[in-house]
Amino acid sequence: MKKIGLFLSKDYKLLSVAAALEVFETVNKFAIAEKQPKPFEIVLLASEEAIAQSKEALGYQLTSLKDASSMQIILIPAFTSEDMQATLMANMNCIPYLVAQYQKGTCLGSFCTGxxxxxxxxxxxxxxxxxxVDASNGFANAFPQVKLKVDKTVTQDDRLYTSGGATSSFHLLLHLVHEYCGREMAIRIAKVFAIDMDRENQSYFSTFQPSKDHTDELVAIAQSKIEANYHDAATIEELIKDIPSSRRNIVRRFKQITGITPIEYLQQTRIEAAKKLxxxxNQQMNEIIYSSGYNDPKAFRKVFKKSVGMTPTQYREKFQVR
Known part of the structure; x- marks a missing residue:
């Protein structure tokens, strides 16, 4: 029997925990119906402070994170908070216990912003x-030593697992069911929860949401110029030539504030405009290409597919409001 720990961190998102409980409990029900031992023992973990306030949650007894033992994996749910720095500070006391469990051989996994x-x-x-995907810039800036693969739905590196946004949690759960119980059970679970087993990319769910919560006036000017003139300018130099600073200084400050270069910002602004169109x-593809600031259809399609993970036509078929 595999021991699965679900950590109820502060500001945890109930959807993440509920999804994990549904999947693992369903696997157990299948096993019981076939008179087989249950594959999973599910344990809800929490801080001692949380347990002092309530000893159970969601129908389970709570176990202190520091008392967790013999876990195959501990899963960290997504967070509800938009102030990630405050949320991390609120959960900082749990980090030594997570590290200690990992050092003892326990796998660790996270859903979404977890x-x-x-x-x-x-x-x-x-x-x-x-x-x-929409938290990727903040994550990359906060943890530059991590090899972030924002297009991926699920990653596994050694004994560390992560999943992308929202419903990508089900893909990580499916991955774990496959790993612990085999492909046949994974297929059964995929059918029950209508999970597309072949989805490995989440790029097309992203929305370009550049940071504007800053006080750098030069960067703010550059952002405004790009957003107002992305469809007309041939180069980034044209857009920033009137800003009273050297190109090198603007690029340095721009990347420091937004996490990307002005050229990347222009590119993402154009791609986001194309996605909305x-x-x-029902505009023709060439109209959309030129309205988004591109003159070369071949270049546009190449950049679009690299950024979004599918062709413009595939994107329209999937997301057009009819």
Whole structure:
């Protein structure tokens, strides 16, 4: 029997925990119906402070994280908070216990933004990981030593697992069922929960949401110029030539604030504009290409597929509001 720990961190998202409970409990029900031993023992873990307030949650007795033992894996749910720094500070006391469990041989996994807690532990340094696509810039800036693969739905590096945003949690759960119980059970679970087993990419769910919560006036000017003129400018130099600073200084400060270069910002602004036109209009593809600031259809399609993970036509078929 595999012992699965679900850590109820502060500000945890109930959806993550509920999804894990549903999947692992369903596997157990299948086994019981076939008069087989249950594959999983599910344990809800929490801080001693949380247990002092309530000794059970979601129908399970709570176990202190520091008393966790013999776990195959401890899973960290996504967070509800938008202030990730405050959330990490609120959960900082649990990090030594997670690290200690990992050093004893326990695997660790995270759903969605739960990867921030794994990142804060330092265990992901030098390893690949993923998180919610819209949290990727914040994650990359906070943990530059992690090899972030934002396009991936699920990653595994040594004994560390991460999943992308929201429903990608089910893909990590399916991965674990496959690993612990075999492909036949994984297929049964995929059918029950309508999980597309072949989805490995989450890039097309992203929305470009650049950081504007800063006080750097030069960067703010550059952002405004790019967003107002992305469809007309031929080069980034044209957009920033009137800003009273050297190109080198602007690029340095821009990347420090936004996490990307001005050229990448222009590219992502154009791709986001194209995505909206594909979703909301019936314009011809060439119209969309030129409206987004591209003159070369071949170059546009190449950049779009690299950024989004599918062709413009595939994106329209999947997301157009009809």
């Amino acid at each position: 990867a921030f807690l794994l990142g804060a532990s330092g265990l992901l340094n030098g390893k690949i990981a993923t998180t919610h 594909l979703e909301k209009t």
